[in-house]
Amino acid sequence: MNKCFTMAALLTVFAVSAAPLPATASPAPLLPYQSPDKTIGTVNCANSMCHGAITNWKDSRVLQNEYVTWSRLDKHTRATAVLNNERSARIAHNLGLKEPASQAAICLDCHAHNVPEQLRGERFVMSDGIACEACHGPAERWVRTHVVAGANHADNIAHGLYPVDQPIARARLCLSCHFGNADKLVTHRLMGAGHPRLSFELETFSMVEPAHFRQKEPDHGEALRWDGVKIWAVGQALAVSQSMSILLDPKRGHDGIFPELVLFDCHACHHPMSETRWKPHSEFGPGQAPGVVRLNDANLLMLLVLARQINHDLGERVRIAAARLQAASAGSGDLASEARQMRDLAETLARGIDELQFTPAMMRGLALGLVDEGLSGDYSDYSGAEQAFMSISSVVDFLNRQKSLAAGAEVGADLNRLALLLRDDEHFKPAEFQAQLRTLRVALARG
Ligand code: HEC
Ligand code: HEC
Ligand code: HEC
Ligand code: HEC
Numbered sequence: 001m002n003k004c005f006t007m008a009a010l011l012t013v014f015a016v017s018a019a020p021l022p023a024t025a026s027p028a029p030l031l032p033y034q035s036p037d038k039t040i041g042t043v044n045c046a047n048s049m050c051h052g053a054i055t056n057w058k059d060s061r062v063l064q065n066e067y068v069t070w071s072r073l074d075k076h077t078r079a080t081a082v083l084n085n086e087r088s089a090r091i092a093h094n095l096g097l098k099e100p101a102s103q104a105a106i107c108l109d110c111h112a113h114n115v116p117e118q119l120r121g122e123r124f125v126m127s128d129g130i131a132c133e134a135c136h137g138p139a140e141r142w143v144r145t146h147v148v149a150g151a152n153h154a155d156n157i158a159h160g161l162y163p164v165d166q167p168i169a170r171a172r173l174c175l176s177c178h179f180g181n182a183d184k185l186v187t188h189r190l191m192g193a194g195h196p197r198l199s200f201e202l203e204t205f206s207m208v209e210p211a212h213f214r215q216k217e218p219d220h221g222e223a224l225r226w227d228g229v230k231i232w233a234v235g236q237a238l239a240v241s242q243s244m245s246i247l248l249d250p251k252r253g254h255d256g257i258f259p260e261l262v263l264f265d266c267h268a269c270h271h272p273m274s275e276t277r278w279k280p281h282s283e284f285g286p287g288q289a290p291g292v293v294r295l296n297d298a299n300l301l302m303l304l305v306l307a308r309q310i311n312h313d314l315g316e317r318v319r320i321a322a323a324r325l326q327a328a329s330a331g332s333g334d335l336a337s338e339a340r341q342m343r344d345l346a347e348t349l350a351r352g353i354d355e356l357q358f359t360p361a362m363m364r365g366l367a368l369g370l371v372d373e374g375l376s377g378d379y380s381d382y383s384g385a386e387q388a389f390m391s392i393s394s395v396v397d398f399l400n401r402q403k404s405l406a407a408g409a410e411v412g413a414d415l416n417r418l419a420l421l422l423r424d425d426e427h428f429k430p431a432e433f434q435a436q437l438r439t440l441r442v443a444l445a446r447g
Contacts, residue, residue, distance in 0.1 A: 029162060029169055031176055032113065032133060033183075037160045038140035039115050041123030042131040045139075074210050076130035080112040087194060094193035109184040110177040135173060137162030167227075167234040168354055171202050175235070178205065180262075181242050182249040188261035197266070197425075199383070201390035202235025203228050207397075228398035229358045229366070232391060233306050237350035239299040244343035248336060261293075267381040268293045282376045283319055287327020295329045297322065298387035301378055305369040307349060309362055314349075321345050360404035367395045367444055374437045382428040389418055396444075407446040414440040 030036075080102070082088060088101040101107045108114040112126050113134035121140070133139055142159035145151055153161075163169045172181075178200040180186055186195050207228075243263055246252045253260055261269075271277065280288040281297065283304060288294065300322045308315030321342050328335040358366070370392045379385040393415055399405045400412070418436050422428065 028172060029157075031173060032135060032137045032162050033109070033115060033176075035115075035138045035160060035162075036119070037138040038119050038121045039113060039124050039133045039138040040121040040140060040143060041125060042128045042133070043123050043125075044143065045132045074212070076134075076209075077128075079110075079129045080108070080127050081129065083107050083111050091190065091194045095189070106190075110186075130177075135162065135164055166354075167231050168238065168350055170206070170231070171235045171238040171350070174202055174205060175200070175238055175242055179239055179242055180246060182245050182252050185246060185252055185260075186262065187255065189255060191262065197383075199386055199390075200239075201232070201387060201394065202239075203232035203394035203398075204390040206231060207394075227357070228401070229363055229395055230353060230356070232394040232398075233353045233358075234350050236299055236302040236306060236391070237346045237353060240303050241343045241346035241350065243296075243299065244339045244346070247339045248343070263295060265294045265296045265381055266383060277380065279377065279380070281326075281378045281380075283322070283373075283378060284326045285323040287323055287330060287332055289330045292330040295326060296383060297326065298379075298384040300325075301373055301384065302370070302387060302391050303346065303349065305366060305373055306353075309365045309369055310352075310356075317345060318349075360399060360402065363395055363399050363404070364444070364447070367392055367399070368441065370395070371437050371441045371444065374434060375441070377430075377434070379433065380430050382422070382425040385428065385430070385433050386422055386425075389415075389422055392418075392440075405447075407443045410443040410446075411440065414443055 083100075083102040088107070092099075092101040092104065092107075095106075097104050097106070105114060108126070111130070113128070113130060114126070115124075115138065119138065137160050140160065142156045142161045145159050146156045146161065153165075157163050162173065164173060175181065176184065178198060180198070186198050191197060246260065247263055255261070278290045280286075281294075281301075283301065284297070300318075304315060304318045304322060307318040321338070324333055325335075325338040325342050327333050328338040370388055373379065374385070374388055379388050396405065396411055396415065400408045405411060414436065418433065418440065421433050421436060
């Protein structure tokens with residue numbers, strides 16, 4: 001599937017983007033929580049002959065200690081248990097929920113594998129947290145087929161295994177809980193009640209999650225199946241698409257007379273009045289206005305850098321679409337129509353990126369582009385800077401693993417200094433962040 005990058009191949013991939021969505025786009029697989037199959041329960045996977053070994057088995061194609069890694073190291077194990085803590089009780093109280101958080105669908109939808117009653121097998125336990133089947137799909141049909149001799153991945157997928165190995169499918173899965181979609185969302189109301197702000201970048205979080213699988217190790221035989229930059233890029237495109245879907249959704253897009261504030265730049269409202277800080281973002285043209293709440297454009301900025309790196313025209317399409325979207329959200333234009341166009345463009349981009357292999361030169365271009373966006377002052381708020389930091393780190397990390405970064409150690413030290421500046425969102429100083437980006441740029445430009 002990974003075509004080697006050539007300009008011709010790339011232009012073919014993106015030629016379709018001039019037209020409406022290609023009719024051949026296959027429908028996205030149902031997410032695990034949407035599956036019509038039964039969830040059989042984690043205990044079925046944990047047997048020591050299956051995925052519950054203490055150490056990995058040398059001759060097996062998979063590690064077989066997945067359960068142990070997950071249960072001992074992975075925060076997903078305790079995702080349901082946190083609903084019993086004090087913070088959750090306060091959130092539930094502030095929201096006026098009738099039931100405790102640990103029984104409320106609004107919480108369980110993201111903190112557990114909350115499938116309908118009739119799809120819970122006998123050994124299903126809600127308090128298992130976000131367990132195997134919450135990501136790999138309910139196993140009713142694939143549990144038997146995946147262990148027969150000669151079983152192959154495609155057959156398992158046909159029997160309901162969710163394709164977590166495919167970047168687009170993985171992005172939709174992780175984003176569904178870590179970013180939100182039209183079915184579930186950490187709304188501004190939830191944050192007002194005390195829920196932490198969500199911060200997410202697909203590649204960073206994929207690396208942070210304790211690995212219970214091999215593909216992350218670039219020097220293993222199957223090394224190149226793991227393409228960190230592709231995962232990052234697909235994650236950005238689909239985050240944009242998902243935020244457009246939320247904006248367009250009649251029940252999600254609004255809360256009372258206001259639009260859903262979680263889609264907007266938090267610091268447009270949350271900063272002291274003595275600190276006058278408004279300035280238009282350099283990329284998005286004259287439609288931006290002071291005193292108007294701006295859509296959170298962190299992922300849009302990443303997508304813009306990405307599209308530009310692929311080719312100039314694509315970059316312009318993203319820039320114009322984003323500028324029109326911001327203008328429409330400030331009152332000049334049809335917001336629904338602009339959001340729909342942005343969503344279609346982002347989906348098309350995600351599919352195109354999935355077919356690409358980024359060269360080291362492109363990756364270096366991406367890293368520099370992301371830094372330059374910050375030098376022009378567009379990461380003026382914390383969430384933009386944080387998203388940019390995770391993005392630059394993902395790209396640089398992958399370059400470094402491929403041994404394509406001469407000044408790797410220096411770049412790493414600069415990234416650590418940037419991370420320190422992001423430790424406290426309440427006291428984030430855009431100017432310091434910018435100065436540190438300037439130092440990083442010098443090291444990166446060394447090649
Ligand atoms: C759209 C999905 C989503 C919904 C809905 C949601 N959460 Fe969360 N919640 C998350 C994610 C993702 C995190 C982890 C954030 C991180 O660490 O990056 C989290 C973190 C938390 C934390 C902090 C956990 C810790 O380890 O400190 C608490 C407490 C919490 N949620 C409670 C709730 C409660 C109570 C509800 C229901 C009122 C709820 N959540 C609804 C996705 C969601
Ligand atoms: C938060 C989501 C998540 C959870 C929970 C999870 N996995 Fe995974 N799993 C993944 C991802 C992502 C991959 C990597 C797929 C790839 O890159 O090929 C993976 C890979 C695997 C693989 C390797 C597949 C292969 O073909 O190489 C096995 C086996 C596996 N998981 C088993 C389990 C088991 C058993 C559990 C429960 C104990 C579990 N997983 C829980 C997300 C998850
Ligand atoms: C069903 C919802 C759900 C899905 C799907 C999901 N997560 Fe999570 N994830 C959570 C929640 C909730 C937490 C917070 C757990 C806690 O803090 O107790 C979490 C925590 C994490 C953490 C720990 C974050 C921290 O602050 O240390 C990482 C990393 C992570 N998830 C990565 C992923 C990745 C990668 C995927 C996709 C392969 C994924 N998650 C899929 C809900 C989900
Ligand atoms: C349009 C303006 C606006 C935007 C944009 C906005 N908020 Fe708010 N926020 C408010 C208002 C108004 C309140 C209620 C303040 C009060 O009750 O005194 C509030 C309350 C909160 C609270 C509760 C504070 C408290 O005193 O308990 C949190 C947390 C919060 N917002 C976080 C965020 C985050 C994170 C974002 C961005 C994702 C965001 N807000 C975006 C206007 C906004």
